[in-house]
Amino acid sequence: MIERIERVAVVGAGYMGTGIAQRLAAAGVAVTVTDATPEQAEQGRARALRDVARDVEAGLLPAGTTDAVEANLTPAATLEDAVRDADFIEEVVPEVLDIKRDVLARISAAATPDAIIGSNTSTIPVRRMADAVERPERFLVVHWSNPAHLVPGVELVVGEHTDRGVLDPVKALLARASWVGAVVGDAPGFVLNRLQYALVREALLLVSEGHATAEDVDIVLRTTLGFRMPFIPPIAMLDMAGLDVYDKCFGLLQAELGDRFSAPSVLTEAVADGRHGMKNGRGLFRDYPPETLDEIAAWRAKAYTGMSRLLAELGPMPGTQTETETEELPA
Numbered sequence: 001m002i003e004r005i006e007r008v009a010v011v012g013a014g015y016m017g018t019g020i021a022q023r024l025a026a027a028g029v030a031v032t033v034t035d036a037t038p039e040q041a042e043q044g045r046a047r048a049l050r051d052v053a054r055d056v057e058a059g060l061l062p063a064g065t066t067d068a069v070e071a072n073l074t075p076a077a078t079l080e081d082a083v084r085d086a087d088f089i090e091e092v093v094p095e096v097l098d099i100k101r102d103v104l105a106r107i108s109a110a111a112t113p114d115a116i117i118g119s120n121t122s123t124i125p126v127r128r129m130a131d132a133v134e135r136p137e138r139f140l141v142v143h144w145s146n147p148a149h150l151v152p153g154v155e156l157v158v159g160e161h162t163d164r165g166v167l168d169p170v171k172a173l174l175a176r177a178s179w180v181g182a183v184v185g186d187a188p189g190f191v192l193n194r195l196q197y198a199l200v201r202e203a204l205l206l207v208s209e210g211h212a213t214a215e216d217v218d219i220v221l222r223t224t225l226g227f228r229m230p231f232i233p234p235i236a237m238l239d240m241a242g243l244d245v246y247d248k249c250f251g252l253l254q255a256e257l258g259d260r261f262s263a264p265s266v267l268t269e270a271v272a273d274g275r276h277g278m279k280n281g282r283g284l285f286r287d288y289p290p291e292t293l294d295e296i297a298a299w300r301a302k303a304y305t306g307m308s309r310l311l312a313e314l315g316p317m318p319g320t321q322t323e324t325e326t327e328e329l330p331a
């Protein structure tokens with residue numbers, strides 16, 4: 001298996017493929033892009049260059065980035081040409097199982113035997129694609145989020161046959177372009193979509209049951225949960241707010257809303273075992289030495305204050321400012 005990835009091929013120069021390719025090329029990685037036709041591969045490269053030039057112009061990327069992308073991003077006329085010398089190949093074709101399987105079979109036939117192969121699927125399990133790949137131990141899902149050139153997190157989905165030796169080189173490649181890889185199992189929705197769809201489902205139920213307008217649901221989400229989440233995500237928040245508190249609240253919600261709100265046994269068992277979170281130094285999956293609590297509080301104050309400043313500086317998404325928010329803005 002390849003130990004260090006130097007050359008990458010991106011198969012599918014559409015929306016996601018172009019974003020992945022442009023950030024890799026900007027980070028100095030040699031990338032070849034290909035698509036169904038040579039013209040589409042050229043168009044993908046041209047779009048990447050336009051996007052980068054626009055972001056340089058806006059001051060979002062350093063001045064030399066366009067030159068780096070121009071030098072490192074090459075279009076290839078065919079899939080076989082693109083993947084032949086690549087250490088890592090990412091499939092980014094439409095979310096249709098037959099197309100993915102066909103493209104993965106072609107990739108694995110044309111690539112070197114020790115090249116690592118990834119798929120950017122959002123929803124198809126590794127196990128439904130792996131048998132289309134020659135040497136499936138080198139295959140995993142490497143799932144970028146939209147827009148790939150801006151969102152830092154990438155899911156690395158390991159299938160039953162995936163050799164875990166692929167993870168280090170893929171993580172190192174991601175780190176070169178300042179992405180962060182998280183390893184997740186081959187379960188439906190992986191991690192991101194399972195969480196996202198649970199949240200969206202409840203948001204829409206709240207609206208359709210008449211408990212809040214869509215606008216107010218979004219205000220609550222982005223000014224409370226969403227506001228805190230980049231710094232203190234849900235499991236850390238459990239520790240901060242108190243495991244015993246969450247356990248009681250699950251009980252109350254379950255009584256009113258049914259079993260989809262029952263407390264997971266990992267939580268009830270931890271509470272029964274005396275784990276109450278930061279307040280007694282015993283969190284769900286880790287402990288907190290007393291001397292770190294002040295440091296955490298100071299860091300949180302800095303984080304939330306910084307977030308408030310950024311939001312004030314940016315203003316709301318264009319076209320979405322509400323009357324209430326207009327009134328609240330300082331003169």
Ligand SMILES: NC(=O)c1ccc[n+]([C@@H]2O[C@H](COP(=O)([O-])OP(=O)(O)OC[C@H]3O[C@@H](n4cnc5c(N)ncnc54)[C@H](O)[C@@H]3O)[C@@H](O)[C@H]2O)c1
Nearest residue numbers: 012013014015016017035036092093094095120121122146
């Ligand atoms: N768009 C998103 O928000 C998003 C987010 C995460 C993951 N994804 C996943 O990324 C993948 C691509 O999505 P997208 O939004 O970039 O789609 P897209 O339609 O913009 O791009 C797909 C590209 O694949 C090309 N293609 C089709 N058949 C091909 C073939 N046989 N060989 C080479 N290229 C071929 C198409 O011409 C097109 O350019 C999908 O699996 C999707 O689920 C998308």
